Structure formats: structure tokens, C-alpha cells
Amino acid sequence: MEPKLLLMVLFIVSSTAAAAQYIRPLPRKALHLPWDSKSSSYPQQVHISLAGDRHMRVTWITDDKSAPSTVEYGTLPGQYDSVADGETTSYSYLFYSSGTIHHTVIGPLEYNYVYYYRCGGQGPEFQLKTPPAQFPITFAVAGDLGQTGWTKSTLDHIDQCKYNVHLLPGDLSYADYIQHRWDSFGRLVQPLASARPWMVTQGNHEVESIPLLKDGFVSYNSRWKMPFEESGSNSNLYYSFEVAGVHIIMLGSYADYDEYSEQYRWLKADLSKVDRKRTPWLFVLFHVPWYNSNTAHQGEGADMMTAMEPLLYAASVDLVLAGHVHAYERSKRVYNGRPDPCGSVHITIGDGGNKEGLAARYINPQPIWSEFRESSFGHGELKVVNSTHAFWSWHRNDDDEPVKSDDIWISSLTGSECFDQKRNELRNKLMTP
Structure with missing residues (x-):
């Protein structure tokens, strides 16, 4: 093979290999989430988890220790035909004191259904969907x-x-x-x-x-x-x-x-x-x-x-x-x-x-x-x-x-x-x- 042709083949092969190689991304910086000032009883950090058959645990935090641990919920926006009361906890860690952490179990709920809910009697309305009863x-x-x-x-x-x-x-x-x-x-x-x-x-x-x-x-x-x-x-x-x-x-x-x-x-x-x-x-x-x-x-x-x-x-x-x-x-x-x-x-x-x-x-x-x-x-x-x-x-x-x-x-x-x-x-x- 002529030298020029050999060099061209090597260039094509090396270029193809380089193009096929996946370049892994570098780490990204930590996110900065500015504090959004709300009233002390406003629900924050809301998340849900399964809590037994047809029940869901709703967890949120308030700065107000006396805020109620109630969850109002229903199947229509803004219309809550059910209410559940829960429990609270908190903790301290060196110089840090947590807000009041609320855990409230709601249910029984229908499978594969959309529910609307509100925590503590105020704040935004949230929407959840329950898992199905069967596959998929x-x-x-x-x-x-x-x-x-x-x-x-x-x-x-x-x-x-x-x-x-x-x-x-x-x-x-x-x-x-x-x-x-x-x-x-x-x-x-x-x-x-x-x-x-x-x-x-x-x-x-x-x-x-x-x-x-x-x-x-x-x-x-x-x-x-x-x-x-x-x-x-x-x-x-x-x-x-x-x-x-x-x-x-x-x-x-x-x-x-x-x-x-x-x-x-x-x-x-x-x-x-x-x-x-x-x-x-x-x-x-x-x-x-x-x-x-x-x-x-x-x-x-x-x-x-x-x-x-x-x-x-x-x-x-x-x-x-x-x-x-x-x-x-x-x-x-x-x-x-x-x-x-x-x-x-x-x-x-x-x-x-x-x-x-x-x-x-x-x-x-x-x-x-x-x-x-x-x-x-x-x-x-x-x-x-x-x-x-x-x-x-x-x-x-x-x-x-x-x-x-x-x-x-x-x-x-x-x-x-x-x-x-x-x-x-x-x-x-x-x-x-």
C-alpha cells in the first residue's frame, strides 16, 4: 500500500474510533435553592410514601410548632371530602433545630386514581396518583x-x-x-x-x-x-x-x-x-x-x-x-x-x-x-x-x-x-x- 493511502486509512480509522467514543460529562456544581419566605405554618418539603394497603403517608415540615398535622383530600380539585390527622416529630443537631415534621397517613384510597390534597389547612393544593392494583x-x-x-x-x-x-x-x-x-x-x-x-x-x-x-x-x-x-x-x-x-x-x-x-x-x-x-x-x-x-x-x-x-x-x-x-x-x-x-x-x-x-x-x-x-x-x-x-x-x-x-x-x-x-x-x- 502506498504511504499516502496508508496514512489516509489510518486517519479514517482513528477518526471513526474517536467519534464513537463516549465523552463522559464532568461533575456539575451544587444547586443553590434560595429560601422562599412563607408564613411559619406554610407546608414545606412535601413528599409521599406508601403506608400499607391502599394508604399513603404524607410528610411535610412547618416552622410553626402548633400547625395542625391534618391532610384534607378528595378526588376533585378544591373539594376535600376526607380529612386525616397525623403525628409530629422534630430533632436538634448541634446548633441546628429542625422545623416541625408532620407525618399523616391518608386512606383507604382507590387504586390508580388521582387525589387532590392540602396539608395543614393552608398552602397550595397538591395532586397525587395512587399506584395500580395490578400489572402493568x-x-x-x-x-x-x-x-x-x-x-x-x-x-x-x-x-x-x-x-x-x-x-x-x-x-x-x-x-x-x-x-x-x-x-x-x-x-x-x-x-x-x-x-x-x-x-x-x-x-x-x-x-x-x-x-x-x-x-x-x-x-x-x-x-x-x-x-x-x-x-x-x-x-x-x-x-x-x-x-x-x-x-x-x-x-x-x-x-x-x-x-x-x-x-x-x-x-x-x-x-x-x-x-x-x-x-x-x-x-x-x-x-x-x-x-x-x-x-x-x-x-x-x-x-x-x-x-x-x-x-x-x-x-x-x-x-x-x-x-x-x-x-x-x-x-x-x-x-x-x-x-x-x-x-x-x-x-x-x-x-x-x-x-x-x-x-x-x-x-x-x-x-x-x-x-x-x-x-x-x-x-x-x-x-x-x-x-x-x-x-x-x-x-x-x-x-x-x-x-x-x-x-x-x-x-x-x-x-x-x-x-x-x-x-x-x-x-x-x-x-x-
């Missing part, structure tokens, strides 16, 4: 949110998704001891979190413990009360709930989890009660991933995995969602470190928009259990179509557009030989009280 149902998933420009981009993309419930596997506000950041986070997510239930579990940035001065999770537990009591748990750090044919377990990576712990005993009892005829899908969320080929946080989930993975395997858990690593990764069905058709699909989605940036370094060669991985900000959408099939897609935040970069159809294990034959002995052993 869609979950939005994003972990490690924080309060940056990328957080805003992720939330905007989720807002475009026609979802029913938001799942967040830990690291919400990134307040990191600076308590007013919890308030700004509440204001940031209110437009979405007041309209669809947000179901969350804790991450390392929620711990905020100070030895001899402050126990951990004071802010998180006070502000984000989940249905732990409704699910028989004695801790807000782990609980379960059911929605439209799906049983979802939220575990605590930062609560004791060995076989002698309260969380382990609760998990075993909760799994033994799951009726896969009524809820053919079984999902689990926690913060620290068990399967992670990124160099960040390598091996941090190993002890919890050793203790609890046999329980999830025996129960035929279909999907495990985690955060913590600021990147995206999806596994094959896997168990005990190896591909296994009877294991769970593990997805790490700790790339919602945190202030610390992306985790861009991966272990090579790629482990055999790892199917897809990329260091980018984004969110996931999980549409459970029916009792046997669900469609998962991950949407990269690319130039402020939600670009779908990975997707897969997932079949429920309830219809497989794994569920019917192979693990009866192990399942019986682990589920026996």
Missing part, C-alpha cells in the same frame, strides 16, 4: 441523588417518565452533617415526591453520627419515615411493601445484618410470608452493591452478601438494586460469584447526580457475571408488564437528554424450573421459623 406498573429508579446540576437533569428526565413509584437505594441529600441541606433537598424533590410515592432506604451519607454526641440516622429517620411498622420491622432502616403484584424489600447496608441480627431475623420472616401467587415478582434494594466490578468501593458489600445472599437465592429474588458506586452496572443472573440461571439480576445505579462525581475506573478483564457497565449519570425505568415479564432500561444523561443506553427483558423466576424444582430443599431449610 412502572418504577423509576435513581440512587445517590444529591443536589447538583446533574441531579436536576436526572429529576427532569424522571418527570418525563410515566412511572408509578420511585425507588431510591440510598444517599438522598448529601447533607453530610450540614442540616439545612436536608431542607434544600426537600424543596428540590417536592415537585416529584409530592405527586408519586418515593420509597427510599439509607446510604452512608445518611449516617451522620457523631461519637458520644449524636446517634446515626437521626435526620433521615425523622424526615423520611417509611412503612417499617406496617411490615413488622422495628427499624426504619429496613422494611418491605407490596404494590401491584410486586413484593419489594428495602434492606439496610448500615444496620446489623449477620445471622444473629434483628435485620436478618426480620428478613427471614418477611421472605417466608411472601406469596408468589399474589406477588409473583420479588425485588430487593440496599445501598452497597454485592456485585461490583468498579474499583470504587470494591468489596464493601462482601460481608452482607455472605450473610444474606443465600436467603435471597432461596427465595428466588428476581432483581437486586443498589447504589453507592457512582456508575451503572448490570449483571447476568448470578449467585455466589458465578453466573447462575437461578440467581438474581444485580443492578448498580448510584449515578443519580451526586456532588462527588463519577466512578470511572473498572476492573479488567470484565468479570464473567458482568453484562453491561458504564460510568455516566442517569436513571433507570422498570416496567413490570405482567406476572412473567418485566422490561428494564437505563437512560444516560447525555447533553441533558435521557438517552437509553441499556435495556433487557427480565423473566420472573416463578415460572422457571429454579422456582418449581431445584431449590425446594434449600428454600424449606431457610424459611423454617
Whole structure:
């Protein structure tokens, strides 16, 4: 080949490779959310969560300690034919004192229905939609949110998704001891979190413990009360709930989890009660991933995995969602470190928009259990179509557009030989009280 022709070929090849390479975005600055002065009894930071069958918990904050914890609600704008009273709490943290935090459960509510509600007898009218009673149902998933420009981009993309419930596997506000950041986070997510239930579990940035001065999770537990009591748990750090044919377990990576712990005993009892005829899908969320080929946080989930993975395997858990690593990764069905058709699909989605940036370094060669991985900000959408099939897609935040970069159809294990034959002995052993 002539030298000139060779140079031209090399130039074309190198140009094509460069064009195909994805250029990952840089971190964005923290958002500045100016304080909007309102009356002391004005409801702030409104968010909702599921609270048992056909019930919803409405949470908000007021500066007025005597403001009522009432929620008026109905099916027509401005016409409230029902009212519920709730409870209040508050906390102090060094030189910070929270406002009054209101938690009020409303219901029973109709499935797949729009309700209008008002908190504390004043302020704006909010609108929520309850999840459906049966399939299909869609979950939005994003972990490690924080309060940056990328957080805003992720939330905007989720807002475009026609979802029913938001799942967040830990690291919400990134307040990191600076308590007013919890308030700004509440204001940031209110437009979405007041309209669809947000179901969350804790991450390392929620711990905020100070030895001899402050126990951990004071802010998180006070502000984000989940249905732990409704699910028989004695801790807000782990609980379960059911929605439209799906049983979802939220575990605590930062609560004791060995076989002698309260969380382990609760998990075993909760799994033994799951009726896969009524809820053919079984999902689990926690913060620290068990399967992670990124160099960040390598091996941090190993002890919890050793203790609890046999329980999830025996129960035929279909999907495990985690955060913590600021990147995206999806596994094959896997168990005990190896591909296994009877294991769970593990997805790490700790790339919602945190202030610390992306985790861009991966272990090579790629482990055999790892199917897809990329260091980018984004969110996931999980549409459970029916009792046997669900469609998962991950949407990269690319130039402020939600670009779908990975997707897969997932079949429920309830219809497989794994569920019917192979693990009866192990399942019986682990589920026996």
C-alpha cells in the first residue's frame, strides 16, 4: 500500500474510533435553592410514601410548632371530602433545630386514581396518583441523588417518565452533617415526591453520627419515615411493601445484618410470608452493591452478601438494586460469584447526580457475571408488564437528554424450573421459623 493511502486509512480509522467514543460529562456544581419566605405554618418539603394497603403517608415540615398535622383530600380539585390527622416529630443537631415534621397517613384510597390534597389547612393544593392494583406498573429508579446540576437533569428526565413509584437505594441529600441541606433537598424533590410515592432506604451519607454526641440516622429517620411498622420491622432502616403484584424489600447496608441480627431475623420472616401467587415478582434494594466490578468501593458489600445472599437465592429474588458506586452496572443472573440461571439480576445505579462525581475506573478483564457497565449519570425505568415479564432500561444523561443506553427483558423466576424444582430443599431449610 502506498504511504499516502496508508496514512489516509489510518486517519479514517482513528477518526471513526474517536467519534464513537463516549465523552463522559464532568461533575456539575451544587444547586443553590434560595429560601422562599412563607408564613411559619406554610407546608414545606412535601413528599409521599406508601403506608400499607391502599394508604399513603404524607410528610411535610412547618416552622410553626402548633400547625395542625391534618391532610384534607378528595378526588376533585378544591373539594376535600376526607380529612386525616397525623403525628409530629422534630430533632436538634448541634446548633441546628429542625422545623416541625408532620407525618399523616391518608386512606383507604382507590387504586390508580388521582387525589387532590392540602396539608395543614393552608398552602397550595397538591395532586397525587395512587399506584395500580395490578400489572402493568412502572418504577423509576435513581440512587445517590444529591443536589447538583446533574441531579436536576436526572429529576427532569424522571418527570418525563410515566412511572408509578420511585425507588431510591440510598444517599438522598448529601447533607453530610450540614442540616439545612436536608431542607434544600426537600424543596428540590417536592415537585416529584409530592405527586408519586418515593420509597427510599439509607446510604452512608445518611449516617451522620457523631461519637458520644449524636446517634446515626437521626435526620433521615425523622424526615423520611417509611412503612417499617406496617411490615413488622422495628427499624426504619429496613422494611418491605407490596404494590401491584410486586413484593419489594428495602434492606439496610448500615444496620446489623449477620445471622444473629434483628435485620436478618426480620428478613427471614418477611421472605417466608411472601406469596408468589399474589406477588409473583420479588425485588430487593440496599445501598452497597454485592456485585461490583468498579474499583470504587470494591468489596464493601462482601460481608452482607455472605450473610444474606443465600436467603435471597432461596427465595428466588428476581432483581437486586443498589447504589453507592457512582456508575451503572448490570449483571447476568448470578449467585455466589458465578453466573447462575437461578440467581438474581444485580443492578448498580448510584449515578443519580451526586456532588462527588463519577466512578470511572473498572476492573479488567470484565468479570464473567458482568453484562453491561458504564460510568455516566442517569436513571433507570422498570416496567413490570405482567406476572412473567418485566422490561428494564437505563437512560444516560447525555447533553441533558435521557438517552437509553441499556435495556433487557427480565423473566420472573416463578415460572422457571429454579422456582418449581431445584431449590425446594434449600428454600424449606431457610424459611423454617
